[in-house]
Amino acid sequence: MFNTLSGAGFLFTLLQLSITCISSQTQLEGTLHRRNYFYIGEKYDNTPGTNNGSEIAFAQMYVEHLVPANVTRPLPILMIHGHGMTGTNFLNTPDGKLGWADYFMSEGFEIYIIDQPSRGRSAWQMDIDGDQSDFDATYISSHFTAVEQFNLWPQAVLHTQWPGNGTAGDPIFDNFYASTMPSLVSDKESSIKVKKAVGELLDNIGPVVLLTHSQSGQYGWILGDSRPSLIKTIIALEPIGPPFINAVFPPLTSARPFGLTEIPVVYSPPISSPSDLETEIVPSLSNSSLGTTCFHQAAPARQMINLKEIPTLVVTSESSYHTIYDACTVEYLAQAGVPVTHVQLANVGIKGNAHMMFMEKNGLEIAEKVVLSWIQKTMQ
Incomplete structure (x- = not known):
């Protein structure tokens, strides 16, 4: 016999069913984990504008640690975002889909x-x-999310993978x-601070798979140089480059005086200043019409001896x-002895992606077929 529900009881039952459905969907889509x-990395200094002995903390770095219920991989992945971004990337x-953190937890990795x-x-x-700057909405659209609409470089027309139209007003x-x-x-100030804070983090947590993106690409070379025993592989998603000079977008000014970094890394034979790195142009990887000059040594x-x-x-x-210009960056690394x-x-x-590939519609395909595949092959 069926029980007859009152109006209030019926609504309560529907609410329970809705919560159950939402909970089940979340469990199906997400990865059970602890957070x-x-x-x-924090330091203390006198509070600006005071002389009464009060102090303020600075240079501290936020670290989020995600541990899946079933850890099956021997090394965690440390993810470092690019310029203008945060770890929420x-x-x-x-558009609300699972990101790379969840995907790699589902594959058994701890995540930092x-x-x-x-x-x-x-x-x-x-x-x-130091001073700060930010990106306006047009910059973000033209460089990352709607590049096909602005056509600032030839390959931009191939962009198809951003979820939405990529411009202001689209949710x-x-x-x-x-x-x-x-x-x-x-970038020099950022590099110094990241080297110190992430170096301390690595000293505490031990060896990692290091994943960088864009601006943080140079941190991969800096951290691999300063903590070579704690970086087991570097995965650089479109790392900042090319060597020694900015490209594509004017002004095409000098940058990264140590080749791929703003601050010193160890070379063999040693260098005492950036001027010790003698350079020459690589014609096959340079294109003046596209605003790119490729230098190598x-x-x-x-040799970048600590990265070898x-x-x-x-x-x-x-x-x-x-x-x-990424091929120029790769050529520089190879010439300097980096595998x-x-x-x-x-x-x-895998086609149609722009710079924010891991946020795009086929981002999990990249995670699985390229990044996970590399980790599995490299960590054998």
Whole structure:
């Protein structure tokens, strides 16, 4: 016999069913895990504008630690975001789908995600930290999310994978743009702070798979150089480059005086200043009409000695501006003795991506077929 429900009871039953459905959907889509966070790298200085002995903390770095219920991989993945971004890049996509953190937890990896010092949840301190800048909405659209509409480089027309139209007013774009953050103007200052804070993190947590994106690409070389025993592989998604000079977007000014970094890394034979790195143009990888001059070292090339035992993967999408110069970055690494592999996504059948590939519609395909595949092959 069926029980007759009152109106209130019927509504309560529907509510229970709805909660159950939502909970089941979440469990099906997500990965059961524990989450905690902590800070590292902080220092104290006099509170600006005071002389009474009060102090303020600065240079601290936010670290988020995600541990799946079933850890099956021996090494965690440390993910470092790019300029204008925070660690939220890897949590989910702007259209609400699972991000790379969840995917790799489902594959049994612990995950560490940071906000770079002076960015996002890692507080920027006025009158202590350096100047900041931010990206306007048009910059984000033209460089990352709607590149096919602006056509600033030839491959931009191939972009198809951003979820939404990529411009202000589209809810997906608005959600993404709202997540962008002011960033330190000086890449040198950022590099010094990241080297210190992430170095301390690595000393605490041990060896990792290091995954970088864009601006943080140079941190891969810096951290691999300073903690070579703790970086077991570097996965660089479109790392900042090319060597020694900015490209594509004017002004094409000098940058990265140590080749691929703003701060010193160890070379063999040693160098005492950037001027010790003698350079020459690589004509086959340069294109003045596209705003790219590719430099490498004049022979015999000095070796980036601390990176020579770290397998390195550089990933380039089909329609990003990085298609123009990532090959130059890879050539520089190889010439300096770094064991580097370059995967261009279009060459492995993954098409239509721009610079924010891990947020795009086929982002999990990239995670599985390229990044996970590399880790499994390299960590054998």
